Amino acid sequence: MSTEFDVTETLDVQGASCPMPVVKTKQAIDDLEEGEVLEVVATDSGSMSDIEGWAAGTDGVELLAQEEGDGVYKHYVEKTA
Numbered sequence: 001m002s003t004e005f006d007v008t009e010t011l012d013v014q015g016a017s018c019p020m021p022v023v024k025t026k027q028a029i030d031d032l033e034e035g036e037v038l039e040v041v042a043t044d045s046g047s048m049s050d051i052e053g054w055a056a057g058t059d060g061v062e063l064l065a066q067e068e069g070d071g072v073y074k075h076y077v078e079k080t081a
Contacts, residue, residue: 005064005076008036014043014072021047022054025077029061032079037064040075051075 011028013021021042028038040051048066055063060081067074 005037005078007039007076008032010039010041012041013047014041016042017044018046018050022050025051025054025075026058029077029079034079034081036079038077038079040077042073042075043071045073047073047075051077 009028009032011024013024016024021040021044025038025040028040032038040047042051044050048068052063052066055061055077060079062078062080064076064078066076
C-alpha cells in the first residue's frame with residue numbers, strides 16, 4: 001500500500017512496547033503544525049489498536065492509515081487542529 005499523503009516527519013519507535021509508541025506519538029504530534037502528517041514505525045503489534053484508540057479519543061488528530069508487513073507496523077497520523 002502506498003500512502004496518498006505527504007509525510008512531514010517519521011517517528012521510529014521500533015523495539016518500544018506499550019505504552020511508549022502512543023506516548024512518543026503524542027509528543028511528536030504536539031510538535032507538528034496543523035495539516036502535517038506523522039509516520040510512526042513500530043514493531044509492537046499492540047500499537048495497531050493502541051494508536052487507533054488514542055487517535056479516536058483525541059481531538060485534533062486523525063488516523064489516516066495503518067500498514068502491517070514483516071513485523072513492522074506503520075501508522076499515519078495527521079494533526080488536524
